Amino acid sequence: MEQVVIQIDGNEVRTARGNTVLEAARDNGIRIPTLCHLDGLPDIGACRLCMVEIDGRFGTACTTRVRDGMKVRINTDELHEMRRTVLELLFAERNHVCSFCVSNGHCELQDLACELGMDSVRVPYRYPTLSLDATHPRFIIDHNRCVMCARCVRVCAEVEGAHTWGIAFRGTQVRVITDLGVDWGNAETCTSCGKCVQVCPTGAIVLKGQATAEMEKHPELVAELEERRRAG
Ligand code: SF4
Ligand code: SF4
Ligand code: FES
CATH class of the missing domain: 3.10.20.740 (Ubiquitin-like (UB roll))
Incomplete structure (x- = not known):
C-alpha cells in the first residue's frame, strides 16, 4: 500500500x-x-x-x-484547552448527572472528562427539560444524556440497515428521533437488534432494567462485524 x-x-x-x-x-x-x-x-x-x-x-x-x-x-496547550472547552460545553448543554446514571463508570463522556482534566464546568449549565422514551419493550432513550454523536443513527443505517434513527430540529432543539418522530415502541422499522444500545457512548440509549452503574456496552462489536463482512 x-x-x-x-x-x-x-x-x-x-x-x-x-x-x-x-x-x-x-x-x-x-x-x-x-x-x-x-x-x-x-x-x-x-x-x-x-x-x-x-x-x-x-x-x-x-x-x-x-x-x-x-x-x-x-x-499543544491551545488544543488541550480547546478540547476541554468542547467537553465542558457538552456537559453544560444537557443534564449529565453521573451519580445516578446507569452508565456511571462505563461512559465515554465521563472517561474523557477524566482524561482531559475537566474538574469543573466554566460555562453556565442550560438545564433543559428533556424527555425520556421508555416505550420500546427492551430499550430506553434518555435525551438528557445524549451528546448528538449520531453513532446510533449511523449504526442503525449503515450496519443494521434499518434506518430507524434520524436527527430532527436544529441548534439547542436538535434531537435524535425514531421513524420520523413516533415513539420508539411504535417505530416499525426497528428490528430490536440492540446495536444502537451498544454504540451509544453515554447513558442515553440503554437496556431496560439496569441499576446505577450497571450498564456496560460493547461498541467494539461494530468493528468486529465489519471485519467479518469483509472476510465474506
Ligand atoms: S435496536 Fe437496532 S434497528 Fe432498532 S433502532 Fe437500534 S440499531 Fe436500529
Ligand atoms: S448514540 Fe447516544 S449519545 Fe450518540 S446521538 Fe445516539 S443517543 Fe445520542
Ligand atoms: S469530530 Fe472527530 S471524533 Fe468527533
Whole structure:
C-alpha cells in the first residue's frame, strides 16, 4: 500500500495514503481524544473533540485525510484547552448527572472528562427539560444524556440497515428521533437488534432494567462485524 510521510508534533511518521489524520496518529501509537468516532462507522466530525492543527489551521482528525508533507500538531496547550472547552460545553448543554446514571463508570463522556482534566464546568449549565422514551419493550432513550454523536443513527443505517434513527430540529432543539418522530415502541422499522444500545457512548440509549452503574456496552462489536463482512 502506498505510504505518505507526514509530521506529527515535529516527528516524521508514515501511514497509508487515504488514511485520516486520526488513523495516522493511531498507526504510530499517538492518542487523539475522540467521541463521535467509532471504528467500523463512517466519520462525520460531529463532536469536534479530535480537533488538531493541520498546516496551521484547526481541523478534525477523524475527517481529514493525510497528504504528503502535512504538518499536524496534536499536543499543544491551545488544543488541550480547546478540547476541554468542547467537553465542558457538552456537559453544560444537557443534564449529565453521573451519580445516578446507569452508565456511571462505563461512559465515554465521563472517561474523557477524566482524561482531559475537566474538574469543573466554566460555562453556565442550560438545564433543559428533556424527555425520556421508555416505550420500546427492551430499550430506553434518555435525551438528557445524549451528546448528538449520531453513532446510533449511523449504526442503525449503515450496519443494521434499518434506518430507524434520524436527527430532527436544529441548534439547542436538535434531537435524535425514531421513524420520523413516533415513539420508539411504535417505530416499525426497528428490528430490536440492540446495536444502537451498544454504540451509544453515554447513558442515553440503554437496556431496560439496569441499576446505577450497571450498564456496560460493547461498541467494539461494530468493528468486529465489519471485519467479518469483509472476510465474506
Ligand atoms: S435496536 Fe437496532 S434497528 Fe432498532 S433502532 Fe437500534 S440499531 Fe436500529
Ligand atoms: S443517543 Fe447516544 S448514540 Fe445516539 S446521538 Fe445520542 S449519545 Fe450518540
Ligand atoms: S471524533 Fe472527530 S469530530 Fe468527533
